[in-house]
Amino acid sequence: MLSTMQDVPLTVTRILKHGMTIHGRSQVTTWTGEEEPQRRTFADVGERATRLANALRDELGVDGDQRVATLMWNNAEHVEAYLAIPSMGAVLHPLNLRLPPEQLVWIVNHAADRVVIANGSLLPLLAPLLPHLKTVEHVVVSGPGDRSLLDGCAPRVHEYEELIADRPTTYAWPELDERSAAAMCYTSGTTGDPKGVVYSHRSIYLHSMQVNMAESMGLNDKDTTLVVVPQFHVMAWGLPHATFMTGINMLMPDRFLQPAPLAEMIEREKPTHAAAVPTIWQGLLAEVTANPRDLSSMASVTIGGAACPPALMEAYDKLGVRLCHAWGMTETSPLGTMAHPPAGLTPEEEWPYRVTQGRFPAGVEARLIGPGGEVLPWDGESAGELEVRGPWIAGAYYGGAAGEDFRPDDKFSEDGWLKTGDIGVISTDGFLTLTDRAKDVIKSGGEWISSVELENALMAHPDVAEAAVVAVPDDRWSERPLATVVLKEGATADYEELRAFLAGKIAKWQLPERWAMIPAVPKTSVGKFDKKVIRKQYADGELDVTKF
Numbered sequence: 001m002l003s004t005m006q007d008v009p010l011t012v013t014r015i016l017k018h019g020m021t022i023h024g025r026s027q028v029t030t031w032t033g034e035e036e037p038q039r040r041t042f043a044d045v046g047e048r049a050t051r052l053a054n055a056l057r058d059e060l061g062v063d064g065d066q067r068v069a070t071l072m073w074n075n076a077e078h079v080e081a082y083l084a085i086p087s088m089g090a091v092l093h094p095l096n097l098r099l100p101p102e103q104l105v106w107i108v109n110h111a112a113d114r115v116v117i118a119n120g121s122l123l124p125l126l127a128p129l130l131p132h133l134k135t136v137e138h139v140v141v142s143g144p145g146d147r148s149l150l151d152g153c154a155p156r157v158h159e160y161e162e163l164i165a166d167r168p169t170t171y172a173w174p175e176l177d178e179r180s181a182a183a184m185c186y187t188s189g190t191t192g193d194p195k196g197v198v199y200s201h202r203s204i205y206l207h208s209m210q211v212n213m214a215e216s217m218g219l220n221d222k223d224t225t226l227v228v229v230p231q232f233h234v235m236a237w238g239l240p241h242a243t244f245m246t247g248i249n250m251l252m253p254d255r256f257l258q259p260a261p262l263a264e265m266i267e268r269e270k271p272t273h274a275a276a277v278p279t280i281w282q283g284l285l286a287e288v289t290a291n292p293r294d295l296s297s298m299a300s301v302t303i304g305g306a307a308c309p310p311a312l313m314e315a316y317d318k319l320g321v322r323l324c325h326a327w328g329m330t331e332t333s334p335l336g337t338m339a340h341p342p343a344g345l346t347p348e349e350e351w352p353y354r355v356t357q358g359r360f361p362a363g364v365e366a367r368l369i370g371p372g373g374e375v376l377p378w379d380g381e382s383a384g385e386l387e388v389r390g391p392w393i394a395g396a397y398y399g400g401a402a403g404e405d406f407r408p409d410d411k412f413s414e415d416g417w418l419k420t421g422d423i424g425v426i427s428t429d430g431f432l433t434l435t436d437r438a439k440d441v442i443k444s445g446g447e448w449i450s451s452v453e454l455e456n457a458l459m460a461h462p463d464v465a466e467a468a469v470v471a472v473p474d475d476r477w478s479e480r481p482l483a484t485v486v487l488k489e490g491a492t493a494d495y496e497e498l499r500a501f502l503a504g505k506i507a508k509w510q511l512p513e514r515w516a517m518i519p520a521v522p523k524t525s526v527g528k529f530d531k532k533v534i535r536k537q538y539a540d541g542e543l544d545v546t547k548f
């Protein structure tokens, strides 16, 4: 028999209405670079989102599931777009402003975006693309920037503030199917064309609830979260919607993402939480080591998107800031795991749990698949590819305006699980430890070497700022590790010293023979180590390699 419960669709509209009323006093604070940041209550943001929805419908004719893209920093207007666009039934499409221009063009055309809302400071990036954007009819500009860059462009240009001024403060929000599209993000296309993941209202609603559970980020209206992770990187890890559910105050850095302004923001505004990839925390650590600032308001920091080096976690412990490791993907909305140790442990006992990728929440089922396709036990030793499924995990990629959605064999199993491409082990008590991405693992003489393990060990050396290890071809072993190292300013460690440092921690046969000092590790558009670039630099003979 069916249940006797009400069948109420789980939609972003409900999140908007809830946040702007029940949590109307919570705030979105946006850094402006001026003495005073911009401060707006959730009630204001909700009302402005409602006026934006009216403007998009009445002035720009946005209808049905049309795509409205954003090319924006993290700020209050971007949150307004996050709430308005899905709630009116259209599809929000945040664009990654660090992608190469040709990829942005490809993505906008593939998604068939009809409107782009852009920050004025990003017009130098947008303007030259416009002649190539086949479906864009309107550009809406918000914040400071040179409007003359859009002179003579084909799409109609609107001023954000003028557009939403004098619009009604109510909207007859449609009753949406919770399975319908609310937002989309493209993977950053490290291999092949970018792939579009389309989130539903239901997936966003359930994911937001999970973000707010104590076993995940566990925040409420007494907290302020510093959202460093860009709103174009997997929906800022779900924060702009999760915050409206429980009234978490938001601190938005806008374009001030350099370590010095971030440190100032933290000291002045005292956020209790923050979220960003490891490279941001590496940069901030170097900054506060040189120019001390009080970061200790941040009781917890969510760090993920790439493996967190244990040495980084240790350094922040000393500053009174607890980094909590999380794993996820564009395809997983992104929350997949978070590393809160089990209850009742001493700090020493907690440590081995904290450096794992963490535990799966109830909404994410996981399995490990071995080389022969067999399901592996959770014994902390059997390493295989991680596969996941659940209500906020992608089941296919967007096929584009003309095409069917698609499920490539290397990304989805026959029985519908997402193949993550990540290799790891799961302990008997359910903690995931990733050893590598399948494409980064070093296959040396039939054995596997984890590039992440070597990097973590190297980054524990006091002279090392960053280290990236990649596989390079080797006549005898097929592949061997190449260690590329960035030394801290003024540091003097040489290869002999670094090799000796590793020798105590890593099996001898895994020690790299090839070494190169580099000025900086190349980064992807979302700030992860770009190993593809290092492999190419090596192949092209651009690195000054020392061989032992």
Ligand code: ADP
Binding pocket: 187, 188, 189, 190, 234, 303, 304, 305, 306, 307, 308, 325, 326, 327, 328, 329, 330, 331, 357, 420, 421, 422, 434, 437, 526, 528
């Ligand atoms: P891209 O694949 O383009 O980098 P995503 O942001 O979707 O875009 O990346 C997801 C991948 O990032 C995961 O499959 C995994 O390899 C890596 N990743 C994310 N979080 C972690 C983590 N905590 N530890 C190790 N790797 C991580």
